[in-house]
Amino acid sequence: MDFAEIRRLLPHRYPILLVDRVREIVPGERIVASKAVTGNEPWFAGKDTDRPVCYPQVLLIESWGQSAVILALSSNADPENLRKQNVVLAALSGAQFHRPVLPGDVVENHVTLSHWSNRAVIFEGWGSVAGQVVFEIERMVLAFRSATELHAS
Amino acid sequence: MAKVEQADVMEAQVVLAEVRLKSAGRTGAMAGHAAATMRIAGDEQIFAGHYPAFPIFPGVCVIECVRRCLLAALEADVVELVAVERAQFLSAIFPDDEIEVTLDWERTGESWSCSAQVHTSRGKSAVVRLRCTVEG
Numbered sequence: 001m002d003f004a005e006i007r008r009l010l011p012h013r014y015p016i017l018l019v020d021r022v023r024e025i026v027p028g029e030r031i032v033a034s035k036a037v038t039g040n041e042p043w044f045a046g047k048d049t050d051r052p053v054c055y056p057q058v059l060l061i062e063s064w065g066q067s068a069v070i071l072a073l074s075s076n077a078d079p080e081n082l083r084k085q086n087v088v089l090a091a092l093s094g095a096q097f098h099r100p101v102l103p104g105d106v107v108e109n110h111v112t113l114s115h116w117s118n119r120a121v122i123f124e125g126w127g128s129v130a131g132q133v134v135f136e137i138e139r140m141v142l143a144f145r146s147a148t149e150l151h152a153s
Numbered sequence: 154m155a156k157v158e159q160a161d162v163m164e165a166q167v168v169l170a171e172v173r174l175k176s177a178g179r180t181g182a183m184a185g186h187a188a189a190t191m192r193i194a195g196d197e198q199i200f201a202g203h204y205p206a207f208p209i210f211p212g213v214c215v216i217e218c219v220r221r222c223l224l225a226a227l228e229a230d231v232v233e234l235v236a237v238e239r240a241q242f243l244s245a246i247f248p249d250d251e252i253e254v255t256l257d258w259e260r261t262g263e264s265w266s267c268s269a270q271v272h273t274s275r276g277k278s279a280v281v282r283l284r285c286t287v288e289g
Contacts, residue, residue, distance in 0.1 A: 013202035043165040058213040089212030095237040153244040
């Protein structure tokens with residue numbers, strides 16, 4: 001799946017559309033999707049120090065989560081109906097960061113769908129750079145909710 | 154778009170809102186408590202893409218706000234995440250919301266644990282527990 005297809009599927013847009021390519025997908029089971037990190041990300045505006053420019057860790061979680069959304073939408077019998085809802089992060093646990101991600105790295109998000117209940121989907125997996133695990137996520141819960149529900153919550 | 158004011162930014166800026174510390178102090182030799190507010194302005198860069206038809210503050214940005222509040226409370230140069238041990242998102246944050254972050258931190262060896270609650274005027278929005286390294 002290329003970037004144009006990802007853009008058709010995901011509601012996210014610049015500056016927070018953080019998946020570039022889907023490398024493998026088995027609907028209902030798993031996905032491997034990549035994000036190429038550059039030194040020209042909007043988050044680095046005004047940063048002018050000699051310290052290494054590390055990619056923000058929360059955006060690694062976001063990119064991984066967006067890969068999970070692609071998997072969820074590709075696994076559902078009625079993706080158009082699901083796309084009318086807003087997908088939000090409901091819970092996260094056991095996210096561990098092992099090493100920094102730097103400009104020039106291509107992060108591969110490995111996501112497994114572990115459970116689907118009503119309109120919440122649970123995922124687990126890891127992210128790697130050049131075959132080395134850079135972070136792990138024990139459990140992420142994504143929920144599909146209408147605007148009305150989100151305003152009322 | 155809100156401006157990055159510092160000429161020499163040490164950190165990547167995912168959330169541009171400023172941290173306003175209301176209180177910060179120690180509760181023990183290796184522990185402390187702080188309270189802070191952040192106004193999530195409608196022109197935060199993230200809202201343009203999340204989502205264009207329905208701006209809503211991403212959960213990962215709430216985690217980022219907690220990290221930034223810890224950075225401010227400790228007057229540190231760098232706070233890096235080692236782990237998000239647990240985060241639960243209970244109600245949404247919208248453009249122009251002011252969030253209130255209360256956090257308790259404790260130093261355990263090389264890393265620091267931080268438990269935080271995030272509220273908006275509508276009630277509790279998130280509960281977050283982080284483990285971090287701190288420099289400076």
